[in-house]
Amino acid sequence: MTEHKRGGDLSLGGQRVHERLSRDEPELIARVLGRIQAEVADYRRLPVEELDGDIAGITRQAVRAFARSLREDRELDAAELRQIGASAVRRAEEGFPLEAVLTAYHAGAREIFAVGSAGSGSADVADLLEVADRVLAFAGTVTAAVTRGYLEELRTKVGQEHTARRTLLSVLVDGGPVDVVARSAGITLPARYLVLSVELGPHADEAAPGVDAGIAVRRKLRRFLAAFERCCGDGVLASLDGPGGLVLLPLAGRLSEVPGWHELLGEAGRAAGVAVLAAAETAAPPEVREAAAQTGEVLDVLRWFGRPPGLYRLDDVLVEYQLTRPGAARDRLAAILAPLQAHPELIETLETYLAQDTNRRRTATRLHVHPNTVDYRLRRVRDLTGADPLHPAGLPRLIAALAARRASAP
Known part of the structure; x- marks a missing residue:
C-alpha cells in the first residue's frame, strides 16, 4: 500500500506544487479572473473597480489559502473559511446570484489545478491524482463555506424585510405613524391599496390520507400569495393563515380597474387550487384601518348569506349588510x-x-x-x-x- 504523501511534498514537472502556485500567483489570479468573466455572464456586468478590487482580492486569498493548506498538509482553517464566507455575504448583500459565485469558485479551482499541474509527465501520475483529489476537496470545502455565508445573510435579510413588512401591515391596520415606519423600512407606500379580506377553501391535500396537512396548508398559502407577488412584486402585504386573512395590494397597473381585481383573484385561487371568497375595498394608506374592518365585516356577511366564491364589494351586499348589523x-x-x-x-x-x-x-x-x-x-x-x-x-x-x-x- 502506498503511504500518504504530505501535501508539501507533492511535486509535478519537477517542482513542488505549492511553490509553483506561489511563484505564478499573479498569472494564476489573472487567469481566474479572465475565466470567470468569460464563463459567468453576471461577472461581466460588475464594475471594473469591483473586479479589480474585491473580486481579485478574494481570488488571491483563496489561491493563497489552497497553497498554504497544501504546504502544511491540512484542510482550510477557520480563519480562511471566514474570509471566504465574508466575501459570500457581500455578494448576498449586493443581490448577486449564488449560482454565479459558486461557478466562479469552481472555475478558480480548475485554474489552480491547471497551473499547479503544468509540465507534469507520466512519472507524476500518483502525485497528479493526489493533487486532483485535494483540489476537489478544496472546491467542496469552499462551496460549503460560500453557500453557508450567502444563505445566512439571505435569511437575515429576508427576516428583516419580513419583519419590516409585518410591522408596516400592523401599523396600517391598527393605526400609527405609517409614513415613519415605511421610511425606516425603506418601503415606498402606494397612493392607494386594494384591501382584500379573503376566505380560502380547503385544498384536497389537507384531508388526503398520509399527507401532512400542515405542509398542504403552507403550500396553498405560498401559491396563493405568489400569484399576487407576480403581479405586484414586493408591494404585497399579507397576513394569512389556513382559512384566509388580509391582503393589501398596491393599486396600480392591471389593478387600476375592477375587472383586474376579479382576474387576479381568480388566478390566485387557481394557483392555490382552492375556492376563494373575498371582500374588497380601496383605501389610501391612512384609510386602510377602516377599509380592513369593513371588508372583514362584508366577508362575514358573504358567509352568513352563503354567497358563492368570488370577489364582492359592499355595494354588492348593501341590503344583506344592513340586515345583519347588531341591534x-x-x-x-x-x-x-x-x-x-x-x-x-x-x-x-x-x-x-x-x-x-x-x-x-x-x-x-x-x-x-x-x-x-x-x-x-x-x-x-x-x-x-x-x-x-x-x-x-x-x-x-x-x-x-x-x-x-x-x-x-x-
Whole structure:
C-alpha cells in the first residue's frame, strides 16, 4: 500500500506544487479572473473597480489559502473559511446570484489545478491524482463555506424585510405613524391599496390520507400569495393563515380597474387550487384601518348569506349588510327561528333547501330523504315560525332570519 504523501511534498514537472502556485500567483489570479468573466455572464456586468478590487482580492486569498493548506498538509482553517464566507455575504448583500459565485469558485479551482499541474509527465501520475483529489476537496470545502455565508445573510435579510413588512401591515391596520415606519423600512407606500379580506377553501391535500396537512396548508398559502407577488412584486402585504386573512395590494397597473381585481383573484385561487371568497375595498394608506374592518365585516356577511366564491364589494351586499348589523332588528330576525332550536333537522332542511335554490328534489337527494319528508319538514318550519318557505313571500324573511342567526352566533 502506498503511504500518504504530505501535501508539501507533492511535486509535478519537477517542482513542488505549492511553490509553483506561489511563484505564478499573479498569472494564476489573472487567469481566474479572465475565466470567470468569460464563463459567468453576471461577472461581466460588475464594475471594473469591483473586479479589480474585491473580486481579485478574494481570488488571491483563496489561491493563497489552497497553497498554504497544501504546504502544511491540512484542510482550510477557520480563519480562511471566514474570509471566504465574508466575501459570500457581500455578494448576498449586493443581490448577486449564488449560482454565479459558486461557478466562479469552481472555475478558480480548475485554474489552480491547471497551473499547479503544468509540465507534469507520466512519472507524476500518483502525485497528479493526489493533487486532483485535494483540489476537489478544496472546491467542496469552499462551496460549503460560500453557500453557508450567502444563505445566512439571505435569511437575515429576508427576516428583516419580513419583519419590516409585518410591522408596516400592523401599523396600517391598527393605526400609527405609517409614513415613519415605511421610511425606516425603506418601503415606498402606494397612493392607494386594494384591501382584500379573503376566505380560502380547503385544498384536497389537507384531508388526503398520509399527507401532512400542515405542509398542504403552507403550500396553498405560498401559491396563493405568489400569484399576487407576480403581479405586484414586493408591494404585497399579507397576513394569512389556513382559512384566509388580509391582503393589501398596491393599486396600480392591471389593478387600476375592477375587472383586474376579479382576474387576479381568480388566478390566485387557481394557483392555490382552492375556492376563494373575498371582500374588497380601496383605501389610501391612512384609510386602510377602516377599509380592513369593513371588508372583514362584508366577508362575514358573504358567509352568513352563503354567497358563492368570488370577489364582492359592499355595494354588492348593501341590503344583506344592513340586515345583519347588531341591534334590535337583527335580534328579532334571529328570534324568528328560535322555535326550531329543538328541531335541528328542520334547520338543516331549511338551509339545504335554500342552498339548492328551493328545489325540493335536490334537497331530498342531498339530505338522503324522500321528497315528501322535505315537504313535511318545510311545512313544520311554516307552522313554527309563521314564515312559509314554500311561498315566495316567506323566503326573504327566512333568508334574513338565517343570516341574522349566523351573525348572532358566537
